[in-house]
Amino acid sequence: MPRLVSWVRASDLVWLLIFGAMHFASPASDAAETEVMVAMFIFQVLSPRLPVFLTPRGLYLTIGLKLLLGYLLIGVTGGIESSYYPILFWPIISAATSLSSYGAVLCTLLTILGYLSQLLWLDWSRWEFDVYAIHEISLRTIFLCLVGYLTYELAQHNRQEARNYQAVAEQLAAANTNLQKAEEAMRRTERLAALGQLTAGLAHELRNPIGTIKNSAELLSKRLPAEDELSLELSGFIQSEVDRTNSLITRFLQFARPFQLQRSRGDISQVLDRAILHVERQFPNFTVTFVRNYAPDVPSVNVDQELIEQVFINLLANAAQASPPGSVVTVKTRADQQLLEVAVIDRGAGIDPAIQGSIFNPFFTTKKDGVGLGLAIVAKIVDEHAGRIVVESEPGQGSVFRVLLPLGVSGV
Secondary structure, X not given: OHHHHHHOOHHHHHHHHHHHHHHHHOOOOOHHHHHHHHHHHHHHHHOOXXXXXXXXXXXXXXXXXXXXXXXXXXXXXXXXXXOOHHHHHHHHHHHHHHOOHHHHHXXXXXXXXXXXXXXXXXXXXXXXXXXXXXXXXXXXXXXXXHHHHHHHHHHHHHHHHHHHHHXXXXXXXXXXXXXXXXXXXXXXXXXXXXXXHHHHHHHHXXXXXXXXXXXXXXXXXXXXXXXXXXXXXXXXXXXXXXXXXHHHHHHHHHHHOOOOOOEEEXXXXXXXXXXXXXXXXXXXXXXXXXXXXXXXXXXXXXXXXXXXXXXXXXXXXXXXXXXXXXOEEXXXXXXXXXXXXXXXXXXXXOOOOOOHHHXXXXXXXXXXXXXXXXXXXXXXXXXXXXXXXXXXXXXXXXXXXXXXEEOOOOOO
């Protein structure tokens, strides 16, 4: 019983009252009229629940059955003179609210033809086709057209309002997304600013004792006898580790301090060539081949040559480290009227999608001896040039780092 109650809708009771009232209001209800009304009620209640009527083709079937049932009801209740002719509004309204303008017009014409076809079943020996009958039939067909047109106009208005509301909702969703991104960027900037101040202060305080340690190690190595190989080796370790620590401090300071761009116009191909040469000299153990794929129509750029070169040194070194021995790293350039694009393409292990959103965060690294500042500095330099960097990577297939710099008077 509870399942039956949950299955019955309030609209079902409304339809029951409507068809029941029509039956009792009929001046001369007979069995045929009752059977057609029961069929109409059952169809109206069941059609929204049956999957066959819920498809696009099922919609046409629904409208066709409504037209057929309305035609039968008029046919068994007096034909062209039937008081039930408004039942033909039923399929017309359904078509006008759910079909295109062509579908609504076609359904209206079929309904009118169906209604007028009732004239074929008249007993002309007992029915007089006078002026009054012509006017009456004409008015009824005009009413069918009027209902179809008004319903279609109202449906179109509702559809347009729905589209407007949907557009507003999408705009609000986009604005909300942009606001969240802006808030995240602001929080990230605040964290980076605080971290930068801390890093700069700490690095400054560390440089003095590190310098003292290095000088002491150099002085000690000079005074050690040549036969004391162990002490000389340990002294060398101290100096190399001090140099490594000093290099890390330099990178910390480079990340922390604001950049003062020294722009100059030049050829991006030359910048890339210098970066490739630097990586080849700095990492002679790399066995990858750098392939240049420069577009010939790339204009000169107005950038900080040294900083942009540092961007590509980092990207090329990362690409070479990620690539298997004997593979190729491609450097590709292209430009349109607004952007200069430089792509560094490798065929290495790729980047796990779970960490792609974190690779530009400071101190995030997957390397055992990495610091996590290389890509953070790259992103900062590109941001300072009003550009952006895009990463496309698939595990096992390699990665593409695209540096996009704006071409314009105030930009590149």
